[in-house]
Amino acid sequence: MPNADYPAVYLGRSLAPIYVQLSTIFRRLIENGEWPVARQMPTHERLAAQFGVNATTVRKAVAMLARDGLLKTYRRRGTFVVAKPARREWYDVPTSWAAALAAHKDLTVEPLDSARAGSRHVIRRLYWRGEEPLCLEIAHLDLKLKARLGARKLRLTPFPVLLDEKTVARADETVTFGIADRDTAAQLRIPLNAPIAIVHLTTLDRAGAVIFDSKSYFRGDCIRILERIKP
Amino acid sequence: MTTAPAKHAKARRKARPGGNGLSDGTPLYAQLIIHFRQQIATGHWVEGSNIPTLNRLAADYSVARATVRQALGFLEREGLIASRRGRGTQVVRRPKTDLWFSVPASWGPLDSSREQLASEILHFDPDGRLPDAPNHIRGALASGYGVVRRLVRRDGIPYLVGATYIDRRIVAELGEDEINKANGYQTVEQSRLFAGASAHQSITVGVADAELAYLLGITLSAPIVVVERWVLDAKGTLISYSEGKYRSDFVRVCRQLK
Numbered sequence: 204m205p206n207a208d209y210p211a212v213y214l215g216r217s218l219a220p221i222y223v224q225l226s227t228i229f230r231r232l233i234e235n236g237e238w239p240v241a242r243q244m245p246t247h248e249r250l251a252a253q254f255g256v257n258a259t260t261v262r263k264a265v266a267m268l269a270r271d272g273l274l275k276t277y278r279r280r281g282t283f284v285v286a287k288p289a290r291r292e293w294y295d296v297p298t299s300w301a302a303a304l305a306a307h308k309d310l311t312v313e314p315l316d317s318a319r320a321g322s323r324h325v326i327r328r329l330y331w332r333g334e335e336p337l338c339l340e341i342a343h344l345d346l347k348l349k350a351r352l353g354a355r356k357l358r359l360t361p362f363p364v365l366l367d368e369k370t371v372a373r374a375d376e377t378v379t380f381g382i383a384d385r386d387t388a389a390q391l392r393i394p395l396n397a398p399i400a401i402v403h404l405t406t407l408d409r410a411g412a413v414i415f416d417s418k419s420y421f422r423g424d425c426i427r428i429l430e431r432i433k434p
Numbered sequence: 435m436t437t438a439p440a441k442h443a444k445a446r447r448k449a450r451p452g453g454n455g456l457s458d459g460t461p462l463y464a465q466l467i468i469h470f471r472q473q474i475a476t477g478h479w480v481e482g483s484n485i486p487t488l489n490r491l492a493a494d495y496s497v498a499r500a501t502v503r504q505a506l507g508f509l510e511r512e513g514l515i516a517s518r519r520g521r522g523t524q525v526v527r528r529p530k531t532d533l534w535f536s537v538p539a540s541w542g543p544l545d546s547s548r549e550q551l552a553s554e555i556l557h558f559d560p561d562g563r564l565p566d567a568p569n570h571i572r573g574a575l576a577s578g579y580g581v582v583r584r585l586v587r588r589d590g591i592p593y594l595v596g597a598t599y600i601d602r603r604i605v606a607e608l609g610e611d612e613i614n615k616a617n618g619y620q621t622v623e624q625s626r627l628f629a630g631a632s633a634h635q636s637i638t639v640g641v642a643d644a645e646l647a648y649l650l651g652i653t654l655s656a657p658i659v660v661v662e663r664w665v666l667d668a669k670g671t672l673i674s675y676s677e678g679k680y681r682s683d684f685v686r687v688c689r690q691l692k
Contacts, residue, residue: 212645218464219654224644227654231643235565293570298539300692363691374691380639380657380682382472396468398639398657398682404691423639423657428687429570432663433541433633 214254221256222263228254229264233273233284243281244274291425294337296402298430300363300374307361310337314358315390324349326357329390330419337425338402339390342417362404366415370408377403378428387420398423460655462497466505468653474514475529475683484522485515535593535680537661537687541633542619556595556649557583558614564599564675571634571664573672576601580613585649592650593681601673603627622665622674630668637661637687640679650681657682 214224232238238245245253247261254261265282268274276282297303310330317326323343330338342362349357352365363374382396391399399420406415473479485491488506492499506523509515517523562581579599586594598617604625605613613621622628641655650658659682665674 212648214644214648217644217647217654218467219460219644223460224647224654227643228645231645237563237565298689298691303691371692376687376689376691378637378687378689380659380685381476382468382657384469384472384476384478396465396472396655398641400639426639427570428637428689430539430635431632432539432635433631433665 212254214256222260222267225254225256225260225264226267229268230273230288233268234288238284240284240287243283246281292332293427293429294332294421294425296376296378296400296421296426296428298376298428300368303363303374307364310361312359312361315339317357319346322346324357328358330361336391336422338419338421339387340417340419342415343413345412345414348414362415362417363406366406370414372407372409372411374404374406379403380423383420391420391422393422400426463501463504463508464653466495466497466502467508468656470505470509471512471514471529474509474525477528479525481525481528484524487522535588535685537635537637537659537685539689552587552590553617554585554587555582555614556585557581558610560602560605560610562599564672565677570636570662571666571672573664573666573670576603576671576673578602579675580605580610582613584617588684593684594678595646595649596676596678598676599674601625601627601671604673619676625673627667627673628665631665631673633663633665635661635663639682642679646679650679652681659685 251258275285297306313329315327388395402419491502560580583597647654659680661678663676667673
């Protein structure tokens with residue numbers, strides 16, 4: 204009998220193999236604690252009946268999660284949950300200027316390339332957190348700003364530290380979500396199509412001119428926007 | 435010895451030899467569909483222009499021509515591309531991703547344009563189990579929670595699967611009918627426990643599992659945006675937790691930094 208939590212899942216419609224689909228559901232049950240760590244998961248037969256698949260399919264789904272170190276099957280005792288999927292440490296996307304100034308203290312900046320594009324200067328930089336690339340930034344700068352900064356600062360100083368706060372009248376941030384294309388995937392060392400968050404920043408001076416405009420492509424599995432919404 | 439399990443999982447998911455960046459688990463053509471659709475959505479493949487040839491794409495991604503043909507056939511049936519005999523394959527239109535939903539930065543209903551919304555209750559459980567991860571905000575737990583799961587459509591397109599957990603005291607105060615009728619925020623606001631309450635919100639990114647993919651009509655492992663909200667009453671008890679999973683291509687977050 205289908206679990207009431209899964210009123211509508213029908214595994215025959217997707218292009219992905221049934222056992223892969225099933226493994227994503229098992230993964231969620233482990234993640235949200237429905238199947239607690241150190242406890243036995245329901246029998247393969249019961250799950251096969253619940254999801255309307257055969258026992259081999261359940262076994263293949265279990266094998267996938269066993270390879271990931273989440274499940275372990277013991278002879279005659281059944282399959283047990285041994286661990287939850289590991290989470291990366293969160294990176295909190297700043298939602299205020301003060302937070303933005305502090306956000307980069309644990310990151311290092313690697314300049315990739317830079318070029319002039321019309322009346323702007325374009326730089327591409329990779330922000331690292333420890334051993335792992337966190338985001339690919341493509342920034343467009345006002346030429347006057349570029350001249351004022353000098354080459355070294357331009358290459359290594361993170362946003363918004365590189366801006367003189369007095370010249371910034373307004374800064375806006377828009378976050379959208381998507382998947383990694385080939386370039387982003389290669390730079391961030393994530394699979395093609397992996398989820399990403401795109402943080403678009405626009406900074407205006409007092410005259411209303413754009414002095415700094417950037418798009419940063421973050422790996423999606425660790426970014427978070429956390430805010431107090433009341434009171 | 436302790437090693438981070440994440441590292442191992444990552445190592446297994448890394449690109450296959452040949453460097454096309456495609457990963458295991460999902461069929462290659464299914465991954466190419468998602469990738470090619472993205473090429474069209476972002477304008478890398480320009481509307482009205484030809485896409486690269488079959489041979490070129492096969493070589494480029496180190497896959498068989500048949501695999502590319504299978505993926506392109508899918509996009510053709512979707513109406514995004516059209517092949518014209520002897521003249522190549524042209525981009526006809528971009529996928530529809532313009533139903534922007536902007537996540538607000540303050541308490542209130544998550545969607546104000548209620549008239550085009552249709553909400554369907556998937557599930558009500560008067561004694562729900564609070565999921566234990568990932569909890570960013572901790573408070574004392576109530577003695578139990580009623581949970582409502584909903585599927586919300588906008589202009590007929592399913593775009594949100596939400597679960598709202600409500601302190602059983604509120605369920606008792608307002609009655610199950612009320613809980614099922616209103617959205618989670620309205621319900622909590624009506625409770626006497628809401629006076630002096632504080633609330634937090636987190637926005638994170640995930641991937642669609644099979645159920646979510648099915649309900650939202652998206653591909654398995656497609657990105658989703660997860661909006662979670664915690665409401666603590668004046669005594670610090672978690673009186674409501676909600677988790678909304680959105681189709682990521684309809685969602686954005688706008689904040690003024692300065």
